[in-house]
Amino acid sequence: MPRPFSDVYTFNHKRLANQSVTFDCSQDADVWPWLRLSPIHPILVQTINFWASIDSGEFLGTFDPEVWTALTEVDWTCGASSVGLPARGIYRTEQQENRSRYHLEFFDASDLSVARMSGRGVTFRTRNFENWRDEAKEKIVKPAPPPFDYASKEAVGVATPSESFLAELTRAETVSTSGLITKANGLRPAHPYIGGSGDHVNSTHMGEVGRQFGALLLERPLINRSGEMVFSHYVELGTPFDVELLAHDEGEQIFSLIARQAGRDCTRITMQYAFAD
Secondary structure: OOOOOOOOOEEEEEEOOOOOEEEEEOOOOOOOHHHHOOOOOHHHHHHHHHHHHHHHHHHHOOOOOOOEEEEEEEEEEEOOOOOOOOOEEEEEEEEEOOEEEEEEEEEOOOOOEEEEEEEEEEEEOOOOHHHHHHHHHHHHOOOOOOOOOOOOHHHHOOOOHHHOOEOOOEEOOOEEEEEOOOHHHHOOOOOOOOOOOOOOOOHHHHHHHHHHHHHHHHOOOEEEEEEEEEEOOOOOOOOOEEEEEEEEEOOOOEEEEEEEEOOEEEEEEEEEEEEOO
């Protein structure tokens, strides 16, 4: 996909003999406001995953800013809740079943692991992405978002009401809720931390959807430990979507969700958590 803006999060890239790439990470919270979050917050983890993979791909010459790409799956494992902000990292790729998969690991200034993540995606090389997306959005997106009753900021663990993406849970035969992410609440400057192309709900949004659902489910603040997301369809901005609990293992402290929109399964989210002190 085209680069959203010119600032770079990672720099001082070096190619190792095994073709891995090492890099340093920006500490500038004025440019990157999400650096003010916990180093293992889902918003920060998914955002550094995005920027480091783009920056490293540009350094290696494997990222083409004129070609649209989409993430299809990502998994992550976080370090201890006491780790510092990412100071450096390493990026590598491998071939799995004739498809490329990337791996990232970030370390703080004390060389403690902040987060490891891995993922793969798809490249739209033969499709007119913009026209295809316009046609897809016409089928789902309404002229204006409907009225929506968001859960309180306290219930989902955010600082301002505009950062809430979900309604309160319905606890019946299934545990579920609805969500609505718009350009007015889901992207900077309206949202203090999340940016993006503005074409669709992105992986950072969905990571935060998972965290907010967990906070509503357990009714207390949670710490992001690890997780996985699999993306099969875009979730569109400005149109409500549904989130349903598929499984919850309280002993292992792990839950799985499915996000649906317009009758389609869009994103599967699995998150392992710990309780905040």
